[in-house]
Structures are given as structure tokens and as C-alpha cells.
Amino acid sequence: MSAFTALPLTKPMIKNLETLGYQKMTPVQARSLPHVLKGEDLLAQAKTGSGKTAAFGVGLLHNLNVKHFRVQALVMCPTRELAEQVAGELRRIARFKHNIKIVTICGGVPFLPQQISLEHQGHIVVGTPGRIEQHLKRGTMNLDHVTTLVLDEADRMLDIGFADSIEVIMGYVPKTHQTLLFSATFPKPILDLSTRFQRNAHRVAVDVEHEQNVIRQYFYESGWEWKPVVAAQILDIYKPASALIFCNTKLQCKSLSTFLETKGFSSLAIHGDLEQKDRTEILVRFSNGSTPILVATDVAARGLDISGLSAVINFDLPFEPEVYIHRIGRTGRAGKEGMAFSLITPKERFRLEEINTLMGTAFEVSDIKTLEPATQESATPPMVTFSINGGRKTKLRPGDILGALTKDAGIDGGCVGKINCFEFYSYVAIERTMADKAEKALSKNKIKGRHFIVHRHE
Ligand code: AMP
Numbered sequence: 103m104s105a106f107t108a109l110p111l112t113k114p115m116i117k118n119l120e121t122l123g124y125q126k127m128t129p130v131q132a133r134s135l136p137h138v139l140k141g142e143d144l145l146a147q148a149k150t151g152s153g154k155t156a157a158f159g160v161g162l163l164h165n166l167n168v169k170h171f172r173v174q175a176l177v178m179c180p181t182r183e184l185a186e187q188v189a190g191e192l193r194r195i196a197r198f199k200h201n202i203k204i205v206t207i208c209g210g211v212p213f214l215p216q217q218i219s220l221e222h223q224g225h226i227v228v229g230t231p232g233r234i235e236q237h238l239k240r241g242t243m244n245l246d247h248v249t250t251l252v253l254d255e256a257d258r259m260l261d262i263g264f265a266d267s268i269e270v271i272m273g274y275v276p277k278t279h280q281t282l283l284f285s286a287t288f289p290k291p292i293l294d295l296s297t298r299f300q301r302n303a304h305r306v307a308v309d310v311e312h313e314q315n316v317i318r319q320y321f322y323e324s325g326w327e328w329k330p331v332v333a334a335q336i337l338d339i340y341k342p343a344s345a346l347i348f349c350n351t352k353l354q355c356k357s358l359s360t361f362l363e364t365k366g367f368s369s370l371a372i373h374g375d376l377e378q379k380d381r382t383e384i385l386v387r388f389s390n391g392s393t394p395i396l397v398a399t400d401v402a403a404r405g406l407d408i409s410g411l412s413a414v415i416n417f418d419l420p421f422e423p424e425v426y427i428h429r430i431g432r433t434g435r436a437g438k439e440g441m442a443f444s445l446i447t448p449k450e451r452f453r454l455e456e457i458n459t460l461m462g463t464a465f466e467v468s469d470i471k472t473l474e475p476a477t478q479e480s481a482t483p484p485m486v487t488f489s490i491n492g493g494r495k496t497k498l499r500p501g502d503i504l505g506a507l508t509k510d511a512g513i514d515g516g517c518v519g520k521i522n523c524f525e526f527y528s529y530v531a532i533e534r535t536m537a538d539k540a541e542k543a544l545s546k547n548k549i550k551g552r553h554f555i556v557h558r559h560e
Contacts, residue, residue: 104126104127104132105125105126105127106119106124106126106127106160109135109136109139109160110139111139111160111164112164112198114198114199115160115163115164115195115198117198118195118197118198119156119160119195119198121197122194122195124156127153128152128153128156128157129152130146130148130152130153130154130157130306131153131156131157131160133146133306134146134148134154134157134158134161134282134306135157135160135161137304137306138157138158138160138161138162138280138282139161139164139165141165141249141250141280142280142302142303142304143280143281143282143283143300143301143302143303143304144158144281144282144283144303144304144306145283145285145296145300145303145304145305145306146282146283146284146285146305146306146307147284147285147286147287147288147306147307148284148285148286148306149286149431150184150255150286151410154254154284155187155188155191155192155254156191156195157284158177158250158252158254158282158284159188159191159192159195160195161250161282162174162175162226162250162252163192163195163196163198163199163202163226165249165250166202166225166226168199168200168201168202168225170225170247171203171223171225172223172225172244172246172247173223173224173225173226173227173243173244173245173247173248174225174226174247174248174249174250175225175226175227175248175249175250175251175252176226176227176229176234176245176248176250176251176252176271176275177192177226177227177228177229177252177254178229178230178231178234178251178252178253178254178259178264178268178271179228179229179230179254179255179259180230180254180255180258180259180261180262180264180404181230181258181262181404181406182208182209182210182211182230182378183381183382183385183406184254184255185206185207185208185228185229185230186206186208186382186524188228188254189204189206189228192204192226192228202225202226203222203223203224203225203226204224204225204226204227204228205219205220205224205226205227205228205229206227206228206229207219207220207227207228207229207230207233207234207237207243208229208230208233209230209232209233210378211378213236216233216237216242217237217242220237220242220243221242227243230264231259231264231267231268231271232264232267234267234271235267235270235271238270238271238274239270245271245274245275245276246276247276248275248276248279249276249279249280250279250280250281250282251272251275251279251280251281251282252281252282252283252284253268253281253282253283253284253285253295254284255284255285255286256283256284256285256292256295257285257286257287257288257289257292258286258404260291260292260295261404262404265291265295268295272299281299281300281303283295283296283299283300283303316434316439316440317430317433317434317439317440317441317442318439318440318441318442319430319441319442319443319444319463319465320441320442320443320444320468321443321444321446321454321465321466321467321468322336322443322444322445322446322467322468322469322470322473323445323446323447323448323451323467323468323469323470324445324446324447324470325447325448326447328470329417329445329447330357330358330361330362332445332470332473333347333358333362333415333417333445334361334362334365334367335470335473336413336415336443336473337362337367337395337415339473340413340441340443342394342411342412342413342441343391343394343412344388344391344394344395344411344412344413345394345395345396345411345412345413345414345415346396346398346403346408346411346413346414346415346429346432346433347369347395347396347397347398347414347415347416347417348398348399348400348403348414348415348416348417348418348420348429349397349398349399349417349418350399350400350418350420350421351399351418352371352373352374352375352399352402354417354418355371355372355373355397355398355399355402356371356373358371358397358417359371359395359397362395362397367394367395368392368393368394368395368482368483368560369393369394369395369396369397370384370387370388370393370395370396370397371384371396371397371398372384372385372396372397372398372402372403373398373399373402374399374401374402379527382524382527383489383527383529383559384396385406385408386487386520386522386529387487387529387559388408389408389520390485390487390519390520390522390529390531391483391484391485391519391520391531392483392484392485392486392487392519392531392559393483393487394483396408397417400420400425400429403429408432410432410433411432411433411440412433412440412441413433413440413441413442413443414429414430414432414433414440414441414442414443415442415443415444415445416429416430416442416443416444416445417445418445419444419445419446419450419453419454419457421453423453423456423457423459423460423461424460426444426457426460427457427460427461429442430442446467451467454466454467482534483534484533484534485519485531485532485533485534486531486532486533486534486537486540486558486559486560487529487530487531487558487559488529488530488531488532488540488541488544488556488557488558488559489527489528489529489556489557489559490503490527490528490529490530490544490549490554490555490556491526491527491554491555491556492526492527492528492549492552492554493523493524493525493526493527493528494523494524494525495525495526496526497550498523498528498549498550498554499523500521500523500528502549502550503521503523503528503530503549504518504521505549505550506543506544506547506548506549506550507530507532507540507543507544510543510547511539511540511542511543511544511547513532513536513539513540513543514536517532517533517535517536518530518531518532518533519531519532519533530544537558541556541558544556
């Protein structure tokens with residue numbers, strides 16, 4: 103890995119990257135940034151967790167003309183969660199200079215506030231293609247000054263069905279612009295997209311270790327009605343610090359999560375029926391370690407920036423073996439060993455054969471009797487999440503919340519976990535031992551001179 107100082111970046115940019123703890127470039131950054139900075143097109147294979155946001159973010163922020171109050175870069179993402187994460191990362195990188203405005207434009211939230219933000223002219227728009235298309239068609243967004251277009255997780259955008267919207271959006275961007283295309287996989291539709299919209303694109307593919315090597319995979323045969331019990335046994339015996347459980351239907355997600363709760367596991371279900379705010383809250387609680395188990399459908403898990411999980415459990419096997427590989431790829435990242443468990447009914451044995459054929463493996467089903475009965479009590483999650491009814495739009499920042507907990511309430515900073523500030527809401531994770539103290543402090547004391555409504559989520 104090489105240092106950021108090897109790139110023609112300004113001192114404030116390098117200094118800010120150092121403050122963020124980015125000492126050296128990740129492989130995808132080292133191979134992408136020289137081209138991004140030169141304004142060249144790029145077709146890069148990169149996954150979430152590889153540092154891909156900075157691989158385009160450092161470049162487009164460096165090339166930005168801050169005094170020119172027009173949208174100069176457009177970043178398209180498959181989901182709102184990803185767009186929020188990308189915008190968050192870009193804002194951190196943008197701290198090297200004052201007044202860089204980054205606007206998120208995603209579906210599932212009211213239109214008008216977005217329109218108002220756009221009227222105030224952001225430098226960078228990050229969003230989902232469907233809503234961006236709507237704004238363009240209504241004339242509430244102007245892309246006449248865009249110089250860089252980023253398609254992030256392009257394969258997922260096509261999977262979701264955003265191809266038409268992307269096509270429409272391309273028509274609103276000036277002919278000469280830089281297009282950066284990031285994708286985890288390179289199926290034909292992605293290559294077609296590149297051929298149509300890119301010029302002499304440099305291809306960057308970073309060697310990814312064979313993930314199967316670091317994922318221990320187990321297959322248990324179970325009667326359909328016993329699957330919830332087997333899932334509980336697996337959780338009890340292996341005690342993963344974080345586990346994502348896949349079900350094929352949202353009804354199953356809900357009922358499994360409820361079952362696990364009755365067995366003393368702290369779990370949440372995420373599915374398409376949820377309001378955006380509830381969805382965000384569930385993700386925050388899962389990713390900050392206060393709820394270790396998340397039950398999801400493939401659709402709901404799409405775009406979640408959740409990697410490096412201790413375990414993935416296929417409560418239902420997916421219909422396609424490719425989806426199996428995709429699912430288990432969320433565990434065992436960054437050299438850490440992961441675990442993948444799959445529950446198979448006798449009728450589904452052929453699915454295991456399909457997986458073996460695709461992966462060139464020879465996994466067999468194990469007898470569930472080899473699992474000990476679930477008797478021990480489950481571990482309590484180490485963190486507790488609090489929500490606060492203030493966020494970025496009401497000028498509440500992570501530092502304010504941290505200050506209220508550490509300086510005002512005397513809680514050790516080491517006991518404070520992730521702080522997530524959204525537009526109107528914020529979440530903070532606190533070590534369980536300090537949760538009561540934090541609850542009192544946050545509800546009784548003022549934060550930044552104001553009272554907020556604080557909820558404890560267990
Ligand atoms: P991404 O793949 O963009 O989602 O990034 C994954 C994580 O890596 C994020 O939390 C980034 O803040 C972090 N990150 C990105 N680049 C670097 C770097 N050069 N050094 C250390 N951390 C990084």
C-alpha cells in the first residue's frame with residue numbers, strides 16, 4: 103500500500119485524511135485515484151469495505167471548484183442506506199475545505215425539502231436513480247455543470263431495476279464528463295453500460311482472496327417446522343457477536359425474530375414493510391453492536407453496508423446458488439474467519455448440490471444431533487442504543503452528543519460507541535454498564551443548551 107502523499111493532493115486534503123486515520127491508500131484507492139484525479143474514466147471492481155468511497159471521493163472533492171455553486175458531481179447509489187453512507191464519508195473527506203455542500207436525494211422521503219436543498223445549490227448530489235430522475239423531470243434539479251458522474255454498486259442498481267432511470271439521467275448530464283463505474287461483479291449488463299457510457303475506461307480489479315477459504319460453512323438438515331429451534335441452537339452454541347439471518351419471506355423474518363426474542367436473543371427483523379425511519383433505526387442498532395441478530399430478506403439486505411459479520415445464517419436457502427455466495431460473502435472479510443450456516447429441509451437437498459457445483463465444493467449435510475441442545479442463557483448485547491430527536495438539520499452533531507456524555511455527565515469516552523447523526527434524528531450506542539447513567543444524563547441535562555427527547559432501545 104502506498105501513501106496518499108504520493109498523489110498530487112493539497113496539504114489540507116492530506117492532513118484531513120491523516121486526521122481520519124487514513125495513513126495509506128487501500129489497494130482500490132492506490133489503483134483508482136491516479137486516474138480519477140486526471141479526469142479519466144474508470145471501471146473498477148470494488149466491494150463495500152474496500153475503501154471505494156474514498157477511491158472516487160478524494161478525487162472528485164480534489165477536482166471540485168468550491169466557489170462555483172453548481173452541482174459538479176453526481177453519485178448514484180442503489181439504496182438510500184448506501185447513499186447516506188457515501189454522503190457521510192464524502193462529508194468527512196470534504197472537511198479539508200469550508201463550505202462544500204453535499205446533498206442527498208433519495209426515494210422514500212418527502213420531495214419538498216429535497217427541492218429546497220437543491221435550490222440552494224449543492225456541489226455534490228448523492229442519491230438513488232429513481233428520485234434523481236423525478237427531480238430532473240420536474241425541473242427541480244440541474245445537472246448542466248456536472249463534470250463527474252459516479253455509478254456506485256452498479257451491479258446492484260441494475261439488479262434493482264434502475265437501468266432505465268440511469269439512462270434518463272445520462273441524458274441530462276453534459277456530453278463530456280468523467281464516468282466512474284464501481285461494481286462488485288462484472289456481468290454482461292455492466293460491461294454494456296461501460297461500453298455505452300464510458301470512453302477508454304481504465305479497468306481496475308483488486309485481487310480478492312477466495313472468500314470460501316476464510317468462511318467455515320455448515321449445512322444442517324432440519325424439518326421445516328424445526329428450523330427456528332435449530333437456528334436458536336446455532337446461535338446459542340456458536341454465540342456469534344453479529345449474525346445476519348436470511349429468510350425468503352418477510353412473514354418468516356417477523357416470526358423468526360419474534361421466536362428468537364422469546365428464547366432470550368436480542369434480534370430485529372428488517373423487511374420491505376417498514377417505514378424508512380424504523381429501517382434506519384434497526385440498521386443503526388445492528389451495526390453499533392446493541393442488537394447482535396438481524397433477520398432479513400435478500401431484498402431488505404440489499405445495499406446494507408454490513409460486512410465483516412461473525413456469522414450468516416441461511417434460515418431458508420436462496421433459490422439461486424449465486425445468491426448463496428453473495429450472502430455468505432458478508433462474513434469472513436478482511437482476513438477474519440467467518441461462519442455460514444444453512445438449514446436445509448430434505449426436499450431442498452438439490453440446492454446444496456447446485457451450490458457445490460457452482461463453487462466446486464463438496465459440502466455435505468450434517469446431522470442436527472451434532473449440535474448440542476440450546477440450554478445456556480444467551481449473552482446480553484454489550485451495547486445499548488439511545489435515540490435523540492435532533493440531527494444535522496437541527497445542528498446537532500456527533501461531537502455535541504459525545505461532549506454531553508463525557509464532559510457533562512463524566513462518562514468515559516471509551517464507553518461511548520458509534521454515534522450516527524441523520525437529518526432529524528441521532529443515535530448513540532453506550533456500553534451497557536454505563537447505560538443507566540447515560541440515560542439520566544441525556545434525558546435530564548441539556549445537550550448544546552437544548553432539551554431533547556431521548557429513548558432507550560432494548
Ligand atoms: P468503503 O469501502 O468506502 O465503504 O470504506 C470502508 C471503510 O474504510 C470506511 O469506514 C472508511 O472510512 C475506511 N477507509 C477508507 N479509506 C481508508 C484508508 N485509506 N485507510 C483507512 N481507512 C479507510
